[in-house]
Structure formats: structure tokens, C-alpha cells
Amino acid sequence: MNDMMEFNGGEHMAESIYFAPLLPWHQALWSQLTTRVTAQQSLPHALLAAGMQGMGKRAFVWRLVAWLLCHQRATHPQGACAECESCQWLKSGTHPNLQTLPLVSMPVSVESADAKEKSSSSAKSKKSTKAASNSALKIKVDDIRALQPFIYQGGQGLRICVLDQAEKMTVAAANALLKTLEEPQAQVHLFLISDAPAQLLPTIKSRVQQLALQTIQPTVAIDYVTETLGSIVNREAVGTAEVAQLIQLANGAPLAAIALANTPWYSKRDMWIVTWQALRSGKRSSVAASDYWQKQLGIVEFTQLSELMMLDMRRICLGLNALQKDIDLSAITDGYEPDSGMLETFSKSLQQTKIALQQNVQEKFAYDKLMQELANL
Helix, strand or coil: CCHHHHHHHHCCCHHHHHCCCCCHHHHHHHHHHHHHHHCCCCCCCEEEEECCCCCCHHHHHHHHHHHHHCCCHHHCCCCCCCCCHHHHHHHHCCCCCEEEECHHHCCCCHHHHHHHHHHHHHHCCHHHHHHHHHHHCCECHHHHHHHHHHHHCCCCCCEEEEECCHHHECHHHHHHHHHHHHCCCCCEEEEEEECCHHHCCHHHHCCCEECCCCCCCHHHHHHHHHHHHCCEECCEECCHHHHHHHHHHCCCCHHHHHHHHCCCCHHHHHHHHHHHHHHHHCCCCHHHHHHHHHHHCCHHHHHHHHHHHHHHHHHHHCCCCCCCCCCCHHHHHCCCCCCHHHHHHHHHHHHHHHHHHHCCCCHHHHHHHHHHHHCCC
16 A cells, blocks of 8 residues: 555545645645745756655655646645646646656546546456556666657756656666666656655665655654544544554554544454464354455454564563553463464465465465464464
8 A cells, every 4th residue: 555545544635735735744845945945946857755654755846846847836835736737737647747657656536546446357357467567567777778869859848747756767767767767857747656665776766855754753754643543543543542552553654644543454363362372272263254354254364463463562572562562462472372383384374365365366375375374373
């Protein structure tokens, strides 16, 4: 789940990311960049928005792109006007001065995305559609070469290229991009977005300036998550301690914490423990447990839940405190400590399950196998 979908709990229209309110921890950087532009000082030719998901880097980049292109930006320092011709082009996904790679990363309305998916599904099988989707996320050398006319055409005003998931560029594509980075063109800005900047070529990173989007004050994160979630999520009360735990589990990323609270599986952690205990004691068969959970969660959601539980079980076995304070795993493991080798085996099975699902393995088969292995912990 990327920043765009996490923004506002993933419920907003994707196109509104251009005009959404500025996230509190982005205020200082926004002011710094917009003041620079307003003062007729150019921005760096290439900027990198990098870091873990849930910090809002995509929300910041697309908001800045909209403002830079907005015809009324001089009178709208806090964000694009959403009314001018440029903003209307953005909403329709047809802005002549914006290029996005991969194309599927460009924000579009939910209705447009649904229409594309239905059209694609009618023409291809589920498996081939998934393969095509994975391929569409990669940036290839031909994609970079296709940008050259757009970048090098003179006299066309401000032009912006956004390269999302830049770490997925092929080596050939990255090398082709170097030429553009080494030869800045007037009124051309490149924005690179990456969830895994360590995977970018050092030569790419050395030629871009990273945006300071990583630092979020704990109090700012807590206030934002608290205000956004409200007091009840999935029929459960959310207090200060619960918010602090969500932020910790999300590694300090507020949008990821909000997304975590709204997942269908987060409220089922106690039931996961009950199932594990029943399987281990022989009070429930793996088949019965599999049938039960298939009615509760999809297999992808169950693997996400299990990965979180494995994280804390491993911590307890190492003598560390559990991250989840609202469930008492340590009381269970006091009289019985799972074998570290079995924990490793089950964790590997979770990874193998995710890979198998990409190859269209049936969910029931995957669920049955996981329940059999959970019984051995």
C-alpha cells in the first residue's frame, strides 16, 4: 500500500491528492520551497522523495507538482487553485506539461481506475492481468528514451517529469536517466519517488537533492493520527496508548499507522492467539481452523496479521519486550517458548505463500498449509 492510498485512510479520490490539505509535518518544507519559487529562485533540477511508506512523500510531491504548474500559484501560496486550466488538465490526467513513469502511477479518479480494471479483466485472465500489472510498474530504458523529446523541447514553459518507484528502474533505464540528470534543461524538473532508496544506483542518488520528508516529531504524529482516526475504529475504542502503539508498529509513519488501524485484520490479533493455542493443544484441527479463517480474512490479510504476530514472538524469544502492549503474548509463552527454528520455518512459509499467490495458487490450499504449520509452533 503506497502513500497515495494511505492518505486520509485511502478513502479519497486519487485525483484530490493534488489539492488535499498539507500534512502538518510538511509545513516547513513546503514553505521553504514555495518561498524560493515565489522569490524567483529556481528549484534544484532533480529532487528525490525517498523513505518508508506512510510518510506522505507522494502526497507532497503531487501537491507540489500541481502548485508549480498552477496558473494562479502567485495568489495561492498554500496550494494549487484547483480551478484554472492547468488544474483541470491535472484532474483529467491530460496535462501537456507533465509526464509520469510508470504511467499507472499518475493519480486518476477512482471511477477511471475502475473502468480501466474492468476493461482489462474482460480481455485477460486474472493471472495474465497480474503479470501485466507487475510489468507496468517497471521503468525500462525505452520509457526513459521516450521522455527525451518532452525534456529537450525548448520554449514550452515549465515541464515536470515524475518517476515513481524509481528503485524499480532497470539498470539500462537508470543509465539512460543519468544523461538527463547530467545535462539540466531550463524549466524542466524531475521528481523521483522511492520507497527503497538503497536500491537506487549511487550515481543516480549523487545527482539528485533529497527532500527532507523523513523527520516527524512524535507529538505531531500522535496528534494527527488521533484526530484522523477519532475514538472508534472497527468498533473498538482508540485511546492514547493505542495510537502510540500504532505509530510504533508503523515505524513512526502516521499514514501507515492510520492504514494499519483500518485494516480488517488488526482487530483479530487476539483471535489469532486463540487459534494458535487451540491448534497447538489439539483442541482444533488445522482444517477447521482453515475453514474458520477463510470466512474472516483473505489469505493476504492473514499473512499480514501472522507476520506481525511472528515479529513479537521472535522478540519475546530474544528476551525483548513485545511491541503490542494490548495483547499479552508473554503470558502465553511463559510456560511454553516456541522453538526459534519453527518460528523461522513459519516465517519463511508466510513469504512463500505471498510468492505463491502471485502465481495464482488457490487461497484454500495456502490457508490449509499455513494452519498445519501454525499447529507445529
